Amino acid sequence: xxxxxxxxxxxxxxxxxxxxxxxxxxxxxxxxxxxxxxxxxxxxxxxxxxxxxxxxxxxxxxxxxxxxxxxxxxxxxxxxxxxxxxxxxxxxxxxxxxxxxxxxxxxxxxxxxxxxxxxxxxxxxxxxxxxxxxxxxxxxxxxxxxxxxxxxxxxxxxxxxxxxxxxxxxxxxxxxxxxxxxxxxxxxxxxxxxxxxxxxxxxxxxxxxxxxxxxxxxxxxxxxxxxxxxxxxxxxxxxxxxxxxxxxxxxxxxxxxxxxxxxxxxxxxxxxxxxxxxxxxxxxxxxxxxxxxxxxxxxxxxxxxxxxxxxxxxxxxxxxxxxxxxxxxxxxxxxxxxxxxxxxxxxxxxxxxxxxxxxxxxxxxxxxxxxxxxxxxxxxxxxxxxxxxxxxxxxxxxxxxxxxxxxxxxxxxxxxxxxxxxxxxxxxxxxxxxxxxxxxxxxxxxxxxxxxxxxxxxxxxxxxxxxxxxxxxxxxxxxxxxxxxxxxxxxxxxxxxxxxxxxxxxxxxxxxxxxxxxxxxxxxxxxxxxxxxxxxxxxxxxxxxxxxxxxxxxxxxxxxxxxxxxxxxxxxxxxxxxxxxxxxxxxxxxxxx
RNA sequence: GGGGGUGUAGCUCAGUUGGUUAGAGCGAUCGCCUGUCACGCGAUAGGUCGAGGGUUCGAGUCCCUUCACUCCCGCCA
Numbered sequence: 237x238x239x240x241x242x243x244x245x246x247x248x249x250x251x252x253x254x255x256x257x258x259x260x261x262x263x264x265x266x267x268x269x270x271x272x273x274x275x276x277x278x279x280x281x282x283x284x285x286x287x288x289x290x291x292x293x294x295x296x297x298x299x300x301x302x303x304x305x306x307x308x309x310x311x312x313x314x315x316x317x318x319x320x321x322x323x324x325x326x327x328x329x330x331x332x333x334x335x336x337x338x339x340x341x342x343x344x345x346x347x348x349x350x351x352x353x354x355x356x357x358x359x360x361x362x363x364x365x366x367x368x369x370x371x372x373x374x375x376x377x378x379x380x381x382x383x384x385x386x387x388x389x390x391x392x393x394x395x396x397x398x399x400x401x402x403x404x405x406x407x408x409x410x411x412x413x414x415x416x417x418x419x420x421x422x423x424x425x426x427x428x429x430x431x432x433x434x435x436x437x438x439x440x441x442x443x444x445x446x447x448x449x450x451x452x453x454x455x456x457x458x459x460x461x462x463x464x465x466x467x468x469x470x471x472x473x474x475x476x477x478x479x480x481x482x483x484x485x486x487x488x489x490x491x492x493x494x495x496x497x498x499x500x501x502x503x504x505x506x507x508x509x510x511x512x513x514x515x516x517x518x519x520x521x522x523x524x525x526x527x528x529x530x531x532x533x534x535x536x537x538x539x540x541x542x543x544x545x546x547x548x549x550x551x552x553x554x555x556x557x558x559x560x561x562x563x564x565x566x567x568x569x570x571x572x573x574x575x576x577x578x579x580x581x582x583x584x585x586x587x588x589x590x591x592x593x594x595x596x597x598x599x600x601x602x603x604x605x606x607x608x609x610x611x612x613x614x615x616x617x618x619x620x621x622x623x624x625x626x627x628x629x630x631x632x633x634x635x636x637x638x639x640x641x642x643x644x645x646x647x648x649x650x651x652x653x654x655x656x657x658x659x660x661x662x663x664x665x666x667x668x669x670x671x672x673x674x675x676x677x678x679x680x681x682x683x684x685x686x687x688x689x690x691x692x693x694x695x696x697x698x699x700x701x702x703x704x705x706x707x708x709x710x711x712x713x714x715x716x717x718x719x720x721x722x723x724x725x726x727x728x729x730x731x732x733x734x735x736x737x738x739x740x741x742x743x744x745x746x747x748x749x750x751x752x753x754x755x756x757x758x759x760x761x762x763x764x765x766x767x768x769x770x771x772x773x774x775x776x777x778x779x780x781x782x783x784x785x786x787x788x789x790x791x792x793x794x795x796x797x798x799x800x801x802x803x804x805x806x807x808x809x810x811x812x813x814x815x816x817x818x819x820x821x822x823x824x825x826x827x828x829x
Numbered sequence: 830g831g832g833g834g835u836g837u838a839g840c841u842c843a844g845u846u847g848g849u850u851a852g853a854g855c856g857a858u859c860g861c862c863u864g865u866c867a868c869g870c871g872a873u874a875g876g877u878c879g880a881g882g883g884u885u886c887g888a889g890u891c892c893c894u895u896c897a898c899u900c901c902c903g904c905c906a
Contacts, residue, residue, distance in 0.1 A: 352856095
């Protein structure tokens with residue numbers, strides 16, 4: 237028998253009564269009655285109540301032992317009397333009468349309690365992550381993460397994919413996020429980069445003839461953090477397939493995500509077949525390319541109404557003449573909402589840096605009228621036309637925003653979320669997946685007005701390439717797609733461009749000449765010219781999938797050892813300074829501040 | 830880079846219009862308690878009120894600067 241334990245702390249049951257057992261674990265909680273002491277002993281698996289009384293010579297020293305000390309106890313399993321059974325724990329019908337105990341790992345005074353429902357500051361949690369991780373909720377989240385990853389691996393294998401590793405030390409890529417750089421000792425003055433994603437490698441794997449690849453891949457991007465975005469590093473389920481069209485990728489991913497979400501969550505799927513929404517439609521209807529489809533509110537363009545002569549809201553009309561658009565959000569049957577609801581939205585909008593949100597409610601006396609601050613600026617006819625256009629009924633309200641398209645999209649997207657939350661229109665018991673498709677290949681850089689790749693330079697343009705009008709690059713769509721769940725972008729992917737000549741052509745539109753492309757993407761462009769299969773893939777974010785499954789709003793709740801917002805690891809003290817000799821060996825010198 | 834929020838005991842927080850010696854719960858230490866499971870009861874220790882400056886007879890509270898954490902915008906092909 238193992239010297240530390242005969243059972244774990246979630247194993248002993250009524251059938252074990254009268255057995256001599258050895259348990260090891262952390263002191264989760266003590267309840268000291270002076271002559272009788274209860275110890276809740278905790279390990280990864282659960283809790284067992286242990287008991288000792290004054291008759292035992294170890295009583296006094298056990299009584300003085302700190303919480304979170306690791307101890308080993310030996311004792312006898314006994315039944316609890318009926319009225320002392322604890323139904324909240326699996327071992328609650330029994331307890332262990334301690335015969336002797338031994339401290340295996342002493343514990344100093346705790347900087348934060350482990351057994352508590354309190355919330356703690358991120359700072360203290362991250363500094364003492366090893367204590368934080370002992371706490372039930374996050375401990376279970378991390379175990380869930382492990383199980384999800386293992387399930388996904390298994391499913392991918394079943395779907396015929398094989399897992400291949402790709403380099404961590406690679407070359408810096410010119411586009412996209414900022415790279416983490418690693419100096420090369422053997423090549424002074426030169427740097428590796430950590431991969432932002434194994435993008436080029438997975439395409440090379442296809443060129444190498446492996447057909448179906450996947451990897452739970454670490455990705456490194458030196459960009460600022462968000463609640464749903466770890467600074468520094470995160471994981472993707474990276475996958476790529478040869479001889480496929482967009483639909484083939486969709487089929488695999490839908491299968492995988494549906495089985496994963498059904499297995500690990502009790503929430504319902506809003507759609508078993510994920511709806512496909514074009515990028516342009518999403519931007520109009522939801523103001524974003526990551527819409528939360530649990531939210532029933534839809535944005536509509538009503539610019540036309542404000543060109544009518546019988547609408548006299550001059551502030552909007554002037555903006556419309558100078559190129560702004562007006563978009564609105566209709567809320568059903570809200571005529572009885574208190575004034576504070578409407579004004580609250582308006583005030584909130586102003587807090588968001590907008591000029592506020594105008595609103596009114598459709599009512600009917602003799603004829604249709606608009607009740608609200610801007611109602612008087614609309615003629616009867618204009619109101620009827622508006623109602624028809626946005627499918628409104630008497631009793632519904634409508635919120636308007638007016639701005640240049642890009643800002644308008646941002647505003648209405650946020651407003652859609654805000655209003656839905658206020659009206660409690662979002663059912664938290666659902667996962668609503670969708671595909672966003674038909675991304676434009678290029679976009680105009682706002683500052684420089686130059687054409688640039690809007691997503692991924694390696695994506696395949698849509699349509700018959702002979703007929704594509706390369707003179708109007710902004711009109712070219714790509715086989716580029718995102719998958720979104722509950723307003724969170726889970727991944728993006730594409731059918732790749734495997735034709736070198738076309739690649740040069742597209743890069744030239746974005747201002748890169750042949751030599752620059754050859755320099756920057758030598759590995760890949762070279763490979764594509766030696767017989768590359770048509771291929772495509774996608775890369776769902778593992779952290780975000782687990783976050784959704786765990787019902788967490790912050791990615792650190794499903795990450796074992798995350799960095800803080802400033803990309804520092806407070807526990808390991810990273811990043812840190814290095815010695816002069818290390819720098820010298822790397823042929824680096826630091827600028828004095 | 831920009832905007833918002835927070836910062837008071839080891840932890841979680843309260844602290845009124847600026848006014849006596851800055852409080853509570855948990856934790857720690859000591860004492861009492863043989864059926865608790867957030868055990869109970871009593872006592873003690875524990876504070877640069879994030880830091881610096883200013884206004885004031887007087888600042889945890891008002892003003893300025895700054896730091897830390899966090900949320901958001903930019904950024905994340």
